Structure formats: C-alpha cells, structure tokens
Amino acid sequence: MAFLQISEPDASPIPHQRKVAVGIDLGTTHSLVAAVRHSVAEVLPDAQGRALMPSAVYYQSADEVVVGHDALALQESKPLDTLVSIKRLMGKSRADALSTGMPYYFEDLGNSVAIATENAVVTPVKVAAQILLSLRKRAQETFGDDVVGAVITVPAYFDDAQRQATRDAARLAGLNVLRLLNEPTAAAIAYGLDNSSEGVYAVYDLGGGTFDLSLLRLTQGVFEVIATGGDTALGGDDFDAAIVQTLCQQAGLDFSEQPQQQRHLLMAARRLREQLSTDDLARVKTGLDGALASISMTRDVFETLATPLIKRSLSCAQRALDDALLSLAQVQGVVMVGGATRMPVVQQMVKQFFGHEPLVNLNPDEVVAIGAALQANLLAGNRHPGEDWLLLDVTPLSLGLETMGGLVETIIPRNSTIPVARGQDFTTYRDGQTALAVHVVQGERDLVSECRSLARFELRGIPPMVAGAARIRVTFQVDADGLLNVSAQEQASGTQAEVTVKPSHGLTDEQIAKMLQDSVAGADEDAKLRMLREEQVQASQLLESITAALAQDSNLLNADELSQIETEMANMRGQLETDSVDALRAAVKSLSACTDDFAARRMDRSIRQALTGRNLNEI
Amino acid sequence: MLDAQWKARAAQVHPDRFANASAPEKRVAMQWSTQLNEAYRVLRDPLQRAKYLCELAGQDVSESASRTLDTVFLSQQMQWREDLENLEAHQDGPGLMALMTQVEANRAQCHTQTSQLIEQRHWADALSCLNEWMFIEKFLKELQAVKRAQAATE
Numbered sequence: 001m002a003f004l005q006i007s008e009p010d011a012s013p014i015p016h017q018r019k020v021a022v023g024i025d026l027g028t029t030h031s032l033v034a035a036v037r038h039s040v041a042e043v044l045p046d047a048q049g050r051a052l053m054p055s056a057v058y059y060q061s062a063d064e065v066v067v068g069h070d071a072l073a074l075q076e077s078k079p080l081d082t083l084v085s086i087k088r089l090m091g092k093s094r095a096d097a098l099s100t101g102m103p104y105y106f107e108d109l110g111n112s113v114a115i116a117t118e119n120a121v122v123t124p125v126k127v128a129a130q131i132l133l134s135l136r137k138r139a140q141e142t143f144g145d146d147v148v149g150a151v152i153t154v155p156a157y158f159d160d161a162q163r164q165a166t167r168d169a170a171r172l173a174g175l176n177v178l179r180l181l182n183e184p185t186a187a188a189i190a191y192g193l194d195n196s197s198e199g200v201y202a203v204y205d206l207g208g209g210t211f212d213l214s215l216l217r218l219t220q221g222v223f224e225v226i227a228t229g230g231d232t233a234l235g236g237d238d239f240d241a242a243i244v245q246t247l248c249q250q251a252g253l254d255f256s257e258q259p260q261q262q263r264h265l266l267m268a269a270r271r272l273r274e275q276l277s278t279d280d281l282a283r284v285k286t287g288l289d290g291a292l293a294s295i296s297m298t299r300d301v302f303e304t305l306a307t308p309l310i311k312r313s314l315s316c317a318q319r320a321l322d323d324a325l326l327s328l329a330q331v332q333g334v335v336m337v338g339g340a341t342r343m344p345v346v347q348q349m350v351k352q353f354f355g356h357e358p359l360v361n362l363n364p365d366e367v368v369a370i371g372a373a374l375q376a377n378l379l380a381g382n383r384h385p386g387e388d389w390l391l392l393d394v395t396p397l398s399l400g401l402e403t404m405g406g407l408v409e410t411i412i413p414r415n416s417t418i419p420v421a422r423g424q425d426f427t428t429y430r431d432g433q434t435a436l437a438v439h440v441v442q443g444e445r446d447l448v449s450e451c452r453s454l455a456r457f458e459l460r461g462i463p464p465m466v467a468g469a470a471r472i473r474v475t476f477q478v479d480a481d482g483l484l485n486v487s488a489q490e491q492a493s494g495t496q497a498e499v500t501v502k503p504s505h506g507l508t509d510e511q512i513a514k515m516l517q518d519s520v521a522g523a524d525e526d527a528k529l530r531m532l533r534e535e536q537v538q539a540s541q542l543l544e545s546i547t548a549a550l551a552q553d554s555n556l557l558n559a560d561e562l563s564q565i566e567t568e569m570a571n572m573r574g575q576l577e578t579d580s581v582d583a584l585r586a587a588v589k590s591l592s593a594c595t596d597d598f599a600a601r602r603m604d605r606s607i608r609q610a611l612t613g614r615n616l617n618e619i
Numbered sequence: 620m621l622d623a624q625w626k627a628r629a630a631q632v633h634p635d636r637f638a639n640a641s642a643p644e645k646r647v648a649m650q651w652s653t654q655l656n657e658a659y660r661v662l663r664d665p666l667q668r669a670k671y672l673c674e675l676a677g678q679d680v681s682e683s684a685s686r687t688l689d690t691v692f693l694s695q696q697m698q699w700r701e702d703l704e705n706l707e708a709h710q711d712g713p714g715l716m717a718l719m720t721q722v723e724a725n726r727a728q729c730h731t732q733t734s735q736l737i738e739q740r741h742w743a744d745a746l747s748c749l750n751e752w753m754f755i756e757k758f759l760k761e762l763q764a765v766k767r768a769q770a771a772t773e
Contacts, residue, residue: 149638178638222626379638390630416660419634419653479649480634542641592642599643603632603651 019148021178021380022139023186023372026128026152026166028087028209028235029339031055032366033135034373035143036382041190041373043366044142052365053138056084057130059120067134076287079103079263081117085237086131088209089113089124090169091161100233101241103259111453112165128169136175149178151376153368155210156182157230157396159442160454160484167481178379180481183207184214185225185393186371187337190362192218192389200226200330202320204350204358205337205368206313209235213317215324215331221389227415228396229320234312236270236340242305243269243297251291264288268295276302277342303345310349317353323415328354335359337367392417395478402439402448411476414444421477425491432464438474440486459488535584539572542588546595549602556601568594625659666756669733669749678742680749692751699758707765715769719762726755 022035022044030052034043043051046068056071058081066074075082080103088100097106097113105116114123132152139147152175154166163180170177184203191197198218205212212230216223244265248254255261268286275282276299283296321328334350336358341347350358362370375391377383394415400408401424411422426436436459443451462470471491478484546569554562572587630636632651637644661667670680699722706714729752736745 179635219626222630224626379635381639390626390633391635392626392629392633417656419649420656421653477649477653480652545641595641596643599641600647603644603647 019380019382020139020143020145021149021151021373021376021382022135022147023151023181023369023374023376024132024135024153024175025183025186025369025372026087026131026154026169027055027368028085028207028237029055030208030365031131031135032369033139034366034369035139035147036373036377039384041370041377043369044138046138047141053131053135054084055086055131056082057086057127058082059117059122062120065130067130076260076264076267078118079259080105081119083115083117083122083127085209086124086127088233089115090128091159091163091165092124101256103262125165125169125172128166129172132170132173132175136173147175149176149376149380151179151181151186151372151379152177153181153183153186153372154482155205155207155230155232156184156212156214156225156228157210157232158482159232159397159452160399160482161452162232163482167483177481178376180483181372181375181391182212182214182225182228182393182396182482183368184212184228184337185216185223185391186369186375187335187362187367188214188216188218188223188371189374189389189391190367190371191335191359192216192223197333199332200326202317202331202334202354203337204313204317204334204341205230206340206346207235207338208340209233209237211235211313211316213313213320215320215326222392223389224392224417225394226326227320227324228394229316229323230396231312231316234309236273236338237266238309239273239306239340239343240266240269242309243272243295243302246301246305247292247295247297253290253292261288265292265295272297273302273343277344306343306345307349310346314349314353331356333359337364339365393480393482394418395420395482397442398444399440399442399454399476399478399484400451402441406448408441408443408446408448408451412478416478418478418482419480421475423473423475426459426470426472426474427468428462428465428470429467431467433467433470434462434464435460436462436472440476440484454484455486457486457488462490532579532581532584535581535588536576539576539584539588542591543569543572546591549595549598553598553602553605556605557598561598564594565591565598621659621663625655628655665730666749666752669730669737669745669752672737673742673745673749676737676740676742678746680746689747689751692754696754696758703762703765710769710772712769715762715766719759719766722755722759722762726752726759729755 020035022033023041025032025034032043032052034041045051046053050069053068054072056068056075058066058071058074058078060066065071071082072084075084083104085102088102089097092113093111094106094108094113097104107114107116107121109123112123114121115127136147136150150170152166152170154163158166167177167180184205187203187205188201192201198220200215200217203212203214203216205214210230210232211234212228214228215226217226218224244262247269248265255265264287268284271284272282272295275284276297280299281296283294285294286292321331331354334354334356336347336350341350341358341360341364347358347360378389394417395412396414398410398414399412400410403409409424411424412420426438428436438457438459439448440454440457441448441451442454445451457474459472459474462472472488473491474486474488476484476486546565550562550565557565568587568591572591575584575587578584629652632648632655634645634648634652637648640648661671673680699718702714702718705711706718729748733745733748733752736748
C-alpha cells in the first residue's frame with residue numbers, strides 16, 4: 001500500500017508536508033478513529049456527532065453491509081445475523097469460536113472460522129475490515145482526503161494469529177498500517193504525554209472483551225514496556241453474562257438455546273450494570289415476557305458476582321509484576337483504560353491491590369484511540385520540533401518449538417523487547433534426510449497441545465549427509481508489530497533451505513491479494529485509478545528519497561553502482577506517466593532492489609558515526 | 620549507563636523512525652534494532668556478559684566443552700542438592716531461605732572472581748569459574764521454583 005501525500009488546503013503542494021495519519025481503536029464492543037488536528041489529538045465523530053461506533057456489522061448481501069449504530073439496531077431482531085464482538089473471533093479456529101458461546105453458525109475454514117449469516121458467509125477478518133473501512137471513510141470525510149496511514153491498536157496479549165488477522169483486516173480495508181500498537185501502550189502515550197510523568201506505571205485495561213495489564217517505565221520521552229500480562233477472553237461482556245446466568249438460575253429459566261432471548265437479556269444486563277455504577281439498586285426492562293420481563297439487582301449482589309472476574313485480572317497483574325521483578329511499592333501509579341473500568345467495584349479493587357488511587361482523568365473509552373493517533377502522527381513524520389518520544393514494546397507470549405514428546409522448547413521468552421530475533425540449530429535424524437518439519441507454537445505451557453499453534457514449516461533441500469551432520473539454523477524474527485517471521489539456512493553447506501510457511505491461522509499473502517483483487521474486480525474504475533495514483537505517489541516518493549540519499553552519501557557507492565542506480569531512476573521517471581499499475585510497480589520494485597545495499601550502508605555509516613568516540617566499557 | 624546508551628541508540632535505529640522509509644531501509648532498521656536489543660540483553664545480565672567477554676577472546680564457553688572439574692565444587696554441588704531434597708521433603712521454608720542466601724553469596728563471589736580473571740586474561744580459570752557460576756544460576760532457579768511451589772501450597 002502506498003503513501004498518499006496530502007497538501008494543506010490553500011497551501012502549495014510541497015512534498016513532505018503534513019500527512020493525515022489516524023489512530024484506530026478496533027474494539028470488541030465499539031471502535032473509534034482519532035487524529036491529530038491543529039496539534040491536538042482528538043476523536044473524529046460521525047455526521048451525527050457520535051464518537052463511538054458500535055463494532056457491529058449486518059450483511060444485507062455478500063457486498064452490501066450495514067455498519068455501526070444502524071447494525072446494532074438490528075441486533076435484537078436478528079441476533080444470529082448481526083455480527084457483534086467479532087474481535088473475539090480474530091485469528092481463531094472453529095473450535096475456539098464454539099467455546100466462546102457466541103450464538104452464530106460457525107463453519108470450518110481450514111484452521112480459521114467462517115460465520116454463516118442469512119445473506120452471506122463471512123470471515124472475522126472481512127467483518128473487521130468493514131468496521132475499519134467505515135472508520136477510514138469517516139476520517140476521509142473529516143479531512144476531505146484519504147489518510148496516508150493508520151496505527152491500529154490490539155490488546156497487548158493478542159497472539160501472533162490474532163495480530164496477523166488484525167493486520168489482514170486493515171489491508172483489506174485499504175489501510176496502510178504504520179504500526180500495530182498495543183492498547184495499554186497507546187493509553188500510556190496519551191497519559192504520559194499529558195502529564196509528563198516519570199517512573200514505573202501500570203496500565204489496567206479492561207475492555208468489552210479483553211483484559212490487558214502493562215507495566216511501563218517512563219523516562220525522558222522513552223516509553224519502555226517492562227512486562228505485559230492479560231487475558232484475551234475477559235472483559236465487560238463477561239460481567240453481563242454473569243448477571244444473566246445468575247438471574248436465569250434464580251428464575252429457573254434457561255435461554256441459552258434461544259439466541260434472541262439471550263441477546264435481549266445480555267443487552268438488558270449491560271444497561272443494568274451501567275446503572276449500578278451510579279445507583280445502589282437498578283431495574284431495567286428486557287423486552288421479554290414472563291418472569292424476566294424486567295430484571296433488577298442490588299449493587300452488593302452485583303459486586304459479589306464481579307469479584308471473581310476482577311480477581312482473575314489482578315492475578316494477571318501479579319504475574320506481570322513477578323516477570324518484571326518489581327514489587328507493588330515500585331509502581332508509582334495505575335492508569336485505567338476501557339469502558340469496563342467505570343465500574344466502581346473495579347476501581348476499588350484495583351486501588352486496594354496497587355495502593356494508589358487509579359488515574360481516570362482521561363475518558364477510558366477514548367484514551368487508546370488518542371494515544372494511537374499521537375503515535376500515527378509521529379510515525380507519519382508530522383512531529384513538531386521538541387515533540388518526540390520512543391516506544392519500546394515487548395512480546396506478550398513466549399515463542400517456542402515442538403520437540404520430542406510434544407514438549408515445547410522456548411526460543412523467545414515472553415516480555416522480550418521487540419524487534420527481537422533468536423536462532424536455533426537443528427540437525428537431521430536419519431542418514432540422507434533432506435527435509436524436516438518444524439512446528440512453531442506460542443504460549444506459556446510446557447505441552448504443545450496447550451499452546452497456540454502458529455505455523456508448521458517444512459525445511460527442504462537439505463544436502464544429504466549422515467544423521468546429525470547437517471546444521472540447520474532456523475531464525476525467528478519478531479518485528480516491531482509483534483509479528484513473527486521465520487527463515488532457515490543449512491550452515492555446513494550454506495544452502496538456503498526452502499521454508500514453506502503454512503500459517504495455522506490467518507491468511508497468506510496470496511489469499512489477501514486475491515481477496516483484494518476480488519473486491520476490486522467487480523468494482524468501478526475509481527478503485528483502479530486509486531491504485532495507480534497510490535503507486536505513482538510511492539514512485540515519486542522513492543525517487544525523492546533516493547535523490548536526497550545520493551546528495552548526502554553518494555561516496556558510499558562505486559562508479560558502477562552509481563550509474564546503475566541512475567539508470568534505474570531514469571527508467572522509473574519514464575514510467576511515472578504510465579497508466580499501467582503493473583509496469584509502475586515493477587519499476588518501483590526494481591529500483592528498490594538495486595538501492596537495497598546502499599540503504600544498508602547508509603544506516604551502517606550513521607550508526608558508526610553515532611558510536612564513534614565511545615569504548616565498550618562505557619556502553 | 621547501559622540503560623541510557625541502549626535507549627539513545629534505540630532512538631536512532633528503531634523501526635518507528637523509518638515508518639515512512641523505503642522497504643530496504645525498514646529492513647535494515649529492524650536488523651539494527653534487533654541487534655541492539657540483543658546486545659542490551661546480554662550486557663545487562665552479568666553472567667551473559669561474562670560469557671560474551673570470554674567468547675570475544677575466542678574461548679569456548681559451551682557447557683559441553685571439556686574442562687577440568689574442581690572436585691571441591693563438585694562435592695559442594697552434591698551437598699546443596701541433598702540439602703534441597705531434604706528441605707523440600709520437610710517443607711522447611713526458613714531452611715530454604717537460608718540455603719538461598721548462601722547460594723546467592725556464592726554467586727556474588729563467582730561474579731567478582733570471574734570478572735577479575737577475565738580482566739587478568741586468565742582464561743582457563745575464568746572458564747572454570749564461569750562454569751560454577753552457570754551451575755549456581757541454574758540451581759537458584761530450581762530453588763525459586765521450590766519456593767514458589769511451597770508458597771502456593773500454604
């Protein structure tokens with residue numbers, strides 16, 4: 001996806017001027033889009049002035065959707081076809097989906113899941129893409145032009161499959177993902193920059209469907225995540241479910257097989273819970289007949305129900321503290337994020353645990369999107385002088401490999417600062433063996449069966465040798481988005497072993513490309529024009545950055561290299577006016593490829609310069 | 620000091636600094652950051668750092684490398700293991716704490732000795748001291764696991 005450059009209205013279109021980048025909080029119950037406008041990060045409301053968009057999608061047909069408030073309005077009448085809390089299904093299999101207790105009809109789709117609604121069979125990735133698309137359009141309408149990129153937030157405790165699925169959804173929605181950002185880290189940015197705090201802070205993030213806890217050290221513009229913990233299946237929804245379960249038990253009724261009634265009850269339970277945040281006794285109508293036509297509860301009873309769920313969250317917090325080798329006394333403050341932290345009982349128990357009054361001065365629904373917008377603005381290169389910060393985040397879960405007997409060997413431990421890479425050597429078991437299979441898993445348990453399967457790799461093309469002679473180095477790289485990549489090489493012979501990556505979840509690049517193509521195929525010429533325009537902008541940007549690089553560092557190149565780059569640049573200039581996306585793309589690719597080495601040398605030089613004059617002991 | 624250096628370097632090479640750059644620049648930024656994070660991980664941990672210094676001097680620090688074994692330390696190892704088994708069997712919390720304190724003192728001693736030996740470039744002695752240190756580190760992990768298990772049953 002290309003970068004589009006946006007000029008300020010009434011300003012001359014100078015390259016590298018302000019670029020609109022947005023932060024998107026893709027939430028379980030609702031989603032938001034925010035951006036920095038006039039130096040202030042703010043949530044972008046819709047035409048009716050509403051900031052929150054319910055994360056709800058209804059399919060009228062395979063291509064026609066209703067998203068947000070209008071979809072939510074359909075939920076009570078069409079509970080099986082109005083898709084809500086879809087975030088809980090991201091990167092999940094059918095078995096996982098069934099265990100959520102969600103009322104939809106799930107279909108098996110290899111390692112992932114599809115949902116059959118009355119008008120369309122859809123995947124969670126596609127549904128999430130519709131939500132993102134709707135937010136992208138909102139931003140477009142606000143700014144009168146397209147956005148150049150987006151920072152999308154994910155729960156810190158999301159595993160690789162869930163992150164991949166989120167990124168796939170963003171790509172399907174035509175968004176250029178600048179970074180996947182962990183939700184508590186985003187909140188810390190919003191808070192940290194507001195209060196210019198220093199020291200160790202905890203971020204307690206209880207959303208609609210997920211819980212995260214991150215411990216961060218803030219020092220002079222650096223946000224260093226020390227440890228993170230959480231539960232991707234614990235959120236406000238669970239408190240509602242607990243209310244419904246208790247009331248049904250008391251009434252001797254069971255609606256678990258009647259999704260429509262169950263949905264009415266869950267929605268009533270949420271209203272009840274929200275009322276109990278201010279009142280000691282609440283009563284709401286459910287829209288059902290009979291004993292449960294209206295439901296009521298006292299705050300005391302609700303708090304008894306809520307306590308075990310909150311305790312679960314606090315035991316995650318304790319583990320994160322243990323991982324960080326920190327005691328409670330070292331935590332200087334705790335920040336509350338997520339709508340569910342409005343419950344007084346949550347604030348009370350968190351206060352008791354940390355011994356600090358929790359910080360609640362920013363809107364808990366908006367703080368993640370605000371932080372994401374600030375980060376997006378920084379990444380897009382819009383920062384003002386003096387306004388700068390750095391994020392150092394960690395992997396939430398350990399990455400490991402299956403070894404003999406179904407046991408897990410940890411390769412990258414949880415809470416490693418990303419990006420991180422680790423190598424592991426493998427050897428062959430039999431004489432003349434030319435291939436071996438590797439199974440990558442993520443999780444903290446000792447048994448493979450209790451961890452999440454991420455991918456199975458086959459290493460082929462190993463030169464035949466006696467058993468145990470081959471040395472195959474498999475390298476696991478986790479990038480700044482928290483996403484895993486794997487490469488392999490046979491050390492003894494230097495043969496690059498072929499790696500066949502079969503994602504256990506998520507989509508392959510080809511699948512994404514095809515889905516994008518499918519969505520473009522039937523569509524109008526506009527889409528094609530847009531693609532061409534994006535390529536053109538990217539091409540000119542590449543030309544510009546290489547020209548600047550040559551002006552500064554052309555002495556890193558010999559005459560041949562220089563003339564080759566110049567030829568490629570001339571070739572690309574010739575293609576700029578073409579109307580063939582493919583030709584332009586090929587030229588960009590070829591020019592990037594021949595400047596690859598140059599870019600590496602320039603980075604080397606800048607680092608060497610930075611390190612000159614310091615000896616090892618000092619570092 | 621190390622911490623400040625790490626953060627200052629990270630500020631220069633982190634992929635976030637290259638979010639708008641070309642694909643090769645992004646890749647190089649990721650590689651540099653990865654290396655930097657690895658360097659920080661190794662250098663901030665005294666044992667890893669000592670191992671690294673020995674490796675830099677061309678020494679083989681792998682545990683499988685044959686090395687002259689100090690019989691005094693071997694018997695010490697066996698004594699500790701025996702003590703741990705007894706303490707575990709008797710659920711002896713205070714005894715466990717005492718053993719931990721003792722082993723931690725030995726670790727501190729190993730730390731000082733190894734760094735001196737490395738400075739004096741007495742590699743053979745440094746390696747055997749490092750070997751003891753590695754054992755102690757592992758043994759401390761076991762002790763912590765037992766302590767956690769005891770705490771959980773209380």
